Amino acid sequence: MLRYRVWIDQEFYLVEINGDHIQVNGADVVPSALTALNEQGLFQFQQNGHQHEIHIQRESLQQFHVTIGGHHITVDIERERSNGHSGKTRSPELQVGEVHAPMHAVVIELVAKEGDKVEEGQPLLVLEAMKMQMKINSPCAAAVGDIFCQPGDRVEKGELLVKLNPL
């Protein structure tokens, strides 16, 4: 079974896919095959007897830009492994080249600097949101590339903070 944690605006959806059986937040949903209409991310699908068009653009491994019904929205998805753990540090796909802000926050401190070689899990910077500080760690061993923020900056959710280059 595959479990995905999905955030759309402030709403959270837990999507569980088990073969043809799909549940969203515990409720059954009839699955529908996505048909690709072109190579640029345009798909067609049916849900509850209605046809829909959806345009999907992958911004980063966990972030998508989706256009549907006149809305253009940002969606964050995190895949959970079948053993119940968040795939965050395990999935090889998460060795991203970019580090984004997980929420609206203020940059408190830059721990790493441009050109530094960092190990997986090594802190890059510290953010503060709602009076809580959190370390933003490197998802993989990499060389720190451009840093797009400095202490004191307010950053938006999803804003690019640091770029990582392959070692």
Added chain:
Amino acid sequence: MKVLVANRGEIAVRILRACRELGFPSVAVYSEVDCNARHVRFAQEAVCIGPANAAESYLNIGTIIAAARQCGADAVHPGYGFLSENEAFAQAVESEGMVFIGPRPETIGQMGNKLTARKIAEEAGLPVLHSLNIELSSTAQALDLCRELPFPLLVKAVAGGGGRGIREANNFQELEQVICTASQEAGAIFGNNAVYIEPLVRGARHIEVQILGDGHGKVLVLGERECSIQRRRQKLIEEAPAPNLSNSLRQSIHKAAWQLGKWLNYHSLGTVEFLLDPAGNFYFIEVNPRIQVEHPVTEMVTGVDLVTAQLQLAATGQLNYKQEQISVRGSAIECRIIAEDPECQFLPDTGVISDLAEPQGPGVRVDSALFVGLQVTSDYDSMLGKLIVWGETREAAVRRMGCALHEFRISGVKTALPFLSQIIQSQAFLQGNFDTNYLDKHQPELLAQADKVDGVLVAVALCQWLQQYDQHHQSQPDNGSSRLSQLFTPWRMAALQEQVR
């Protein structure tokens, strides 16, 4: 006649298209960030006129005149915005021996000063709101004079126009502050800090009349437009003809516009704007001496191609139409499609257009300069284009607009398409019962009623996509050549292209 179009975006494409149809050679101008813009590809020749900053490119009279001279242009079309209402520019074009496609420079100058324009309108016999017809230079002087006037009042920039540089004061205390801010704002935007004061008309509608003159005494009236659906004094939805307007009132308003056109011996296209109060009194506001954003609704109901008429007038000195030939058939509506975030106070949004489907079908017209790959930046106006529909009746046009908005798909930037649909469907709009404050007053509820994203739908679709994608990628053996290899899939390449070093 070789025509240089001193503009960008949808209006440049609109004018260049008309040049093509008429067989006129054309020249586009563009700033460095616009080198791949659609209007550049619509012209036979294109000249770069400087950096992104409009002051150094699209507003740079010297550079544009030099470009026109260099490519041997016979005429210059200014479009709307930028230099279109700049007397010095029109003058400079004529001094070069080229035709300025618009009113005479003198008319532009007169209409550019709102007090002069009001004075001329009054002389021509048009109704004008009682106001303080003086350029206020000091706040004390203003306050003293305002003791006579009833509140609420509007403080307007003398050099303003297009709904900019206007402030409202509800009482004497507010007035002092408002005069200061309005004056500063006017100085910053228009380079002239003079303001004037007039009473605010509650429940007013904005009705404007399209005129076309040959500069030799012939002035045609091409019907009116209703532009009361505005947000913060910026038009959002326009239509022709105006709904709920009695024939006698319509004729009086047309006649007033014609009278002013005659008085000015008007040349080329112009719009005479009026306020219509709930009692049916109308007052002159201003003249827009240029082609307007909302001109297509007039074209749709009259069948007259306004830009072509303008170009032909410039080329031959004659208008090919008689007033008797002008009639209005059916109803047309225009929605401005703007890159903005309705969830975030309609702040302009930027991005790269990643996918696009413009609506089609009978009676549907899209004026845009959009294409997949276009970078929408904050350098210029955030209007992406205009959606215009025509129907045999207003009801048919409204239904058609609803469908066309639904069909419009723009990926890459946020737009207010669902919000526009909601306005179109509102009772007030359907009944044609709204004033210029309607949107500012009812925006929250309209926004709340607008279609929302079906989160479950999106979540399921995306997770299914992700599952297929993951399966596909897991089934391919990883040769371990690059730990970041997954980054460079076609999906990501588009997004990362510029950033990859």
